Amino acid sequence: MANSLIKVDEFTISSPVASVILGGGSSGSSLLNASIDSTYDVYMVVVSNASNTVSDEYFYQRVTVSGTPDISANYDLAGKQLNADVTFINQANTNETAVQAYIGMGQDNGETPNLVSYLFNFNNASEYSFATIEVSSMDSSSRFRAIQGGWVHTVAQACDGIQFYSGGSRNLDSGTFTLYGLKK
Secondary structure, three states, X not given: OOOEEEEEXXXXXXXXXXXXXXXXXXXXXXXXXXXXXXXXXXXXXXXXXXXXXXXXXXXXXXXXXXXXXXXXXXXXXXXXXXXXXXXXXXXXXXXXXXXXXXXXXXXXXXXXXXXXXXXXXXOOOOOEEEEEEEXXXXXXXXOEEEEEEEEEEEEEOOOOEEEEEEOOOOOEEEEXXXXXXXXX
């Protein structure tokens, strides 16, 4: 049997929100009470056209535990930022309180990041949760930007969801956020 993706949760922003939680049980944004659990070994998140209310802002993600975002300083990220007009930039952050998924989100000239992440070990209480990250968008000067990399949450605990939010305490004002389970 071929692998297939099963939609678990989805939320489309229709009015500004402080954050979006996919999964997270009753704390999830969609009110479907969906959770990342042992139903699937691997989950995939797709974010399309996310934006906030100002230009050139950061786009972040965190795990949730029992529906509550884990804000501990235990997130490590490594990757490459690919730029259409200049050379690549190495990224490496350790002991952060969130994963910086993208820089340059906003409303100018298509600053709407599109993201794909594969989530691993989220339901395993004795392992670290980790994910791949692929993001692409335009910056405020209409230059293509992309990030390819991965991150790990260095706490052995079961995580039931993932939160997305904008930096600078800005609201997210558009985007579709979808969580899939990968069926074997």
